[in-house]
Amino acid sequence: MSETPQRLLIIDDDEMFCHVMQRAMSRRGFEVMVAHDAEQALAHARQSPPRIATLDLKLEHSSGLKLLPELLELAPACRVVVLTGYSSIATAVEAIKLGAANYLCKPADADEILAALEHQDGNPDAEVADNPPSINRVTWEHIQKVLQEHDGNISATARALGMHRRTLQRKLQKHPVRR
Incomplete structure (x- = not known):
């Protein structure tokens, strides 16, 4: 069977x-x-x-x-x-x-x-990086967090970040910054 x-x-x-x-x-x-x-x-x-x-x-x-x-x-x-x-x-x-x-x-x-x-469970032995993320990566992460909080609305995210909408759009078109 x-x-x-x-x-x-x-x-x-x-x-x-x-x-x-x-x-x-x-x-x-x-x-x-x-x-x-x-x-x-x-x-x-x-x-x-x-x-x-x-x-x-x-x-x-x-x-x-x-x-x-x-x-x-x-x-x-x-x-x-x-x-x-x-x-x-x-x-x-x-x-x-x-x-x-x-x-x-x-x-x-x-x-x-x-x-x-x-892989169903978390791994307590997962490697923890020795070096912190770059400032560019931290910026990218913050933009993504604020974008998520505003349900993907670019204009609302730009207002929350205090930047021009077109500037935010340019930043979002770039690939994510490596750590």
């Missing part, structure tokens, strides 16, 4: 990433569904609730953080790994608070994602 494959939902607006990940996960025995936006993801979850999911933090027309609770409402047993190219402490904390099992920075491959899904 063969075991039914685990259902995996990949939610990402990057079609190439989805294609590569779908192939890699299918080869590992998963039944893979792909969604490029929140609407497609929720439709898949209603029709066939996934056991695991990867969720991009920044979807083209919405936030993965807004989608996460809706997804978990439809599939409460689903373990979700949030993936992002724009990592920050604020978004990592919010993702975990909202029910994500883990949070990974892109690029992440199939093995890293599976390891993140399997």
Whole structure:
């Protein structure tokens, strides 16, 4: 008697990433569904609730953080790994608070994602960096935190930070600063 494959939902607006990940996960025995936006993801979850999911933090027309609770409402047993190219402490904390099992920075491959899904408990032996983050990284983190507090509203965030909206937009278009 063969075991039914685990259902995996990949939610990402990057079609190439989805294609590569779908192939890699299918080869590992998963039944893979792909969604490029929140609407497609929720439709898949209603029709066939996934056991695991990867969720991009920044979807083209919405936030993965807004989608996460809706997804978990439809599939409460689903373990979700949030993936992002724009990592920050604020978004990592919010993702975990909202029910994500883990949070990974892109690029992440199939093995890293599976390891993140399997790792259920915190690691008290995790390495603590010897050097503090740079001032540029701290600034990036603060902007992300304030942006999150204002539900992604650029104008409200700029007012809260005391900067011009266009200046904030330019800062947000840059890639996150490395530690």
